[in-house]
Amino acid sequence: MSRKAQTDSGETKRGLIASATEEFAEYGYEGASLRQICSKAGVTTGALYFFFDSKEDLFNSVVSPLMSELPAILATWIEHDIAVICDGTGEPTNVEELPDGLAELLEQYPLVPKIALSNRDNPVVKKYLDAKVAEIAESIESRMVKKDGKDSDGFSSRLLATMSADAFIDILASDDDHKAISRHLTEMSAFVRGGLEAALKK
Incomplete structure (x- = not known):
């Protein structure tokens, strides 16, 4: 050619x-x-x-450049909050700038978070989010068990992980500027820490 x-x-x-x-x-x-x-x-x-090959293949080509990166950014974000609450290390998240690499991704793929949010149950979107949500839930659960020594059915961990993922996508899908998105992510982080603290006190 x-x-x-x-x-x-x-x-x-x-x-x-x-x-x-x-x-x-x-x-x-x-x-x-x-x-x-x-x-x-x-x-x-x-x-x-x-x-x-198909409509799904085209959809995957649209969302995968961003969705292949977002769950890892979310996991890093949540992992920090887990460490703050469960391990007593580090300071609570309070960002004035977006997490590393996120601003560039949003500039390059501004419509993809909206597409992901409105197609959360699509198999293509689910494959990116669900595996990472399960990983986040497992991390939360293992830290909680280690800290309070009690076994659980994992409900609180899955709930926190799922809500965090959905909130993360919802925030990124807004038409807010980067400063407002950073503020909302910081607020989300506070809710996650609050949820972790509540779960540990049960």
């Missing part, structure tokens, strides 16, 4: 992803139209299927 053909091919794929991002943000996964996506991108449906 010539360099020009490769360039044209890359531009076509990027155009489809850009068009799909707008379509998924406006109509959600179920309501999005592949025909409309192709029309906005100025290509045929045949061109779309040259690059993507």
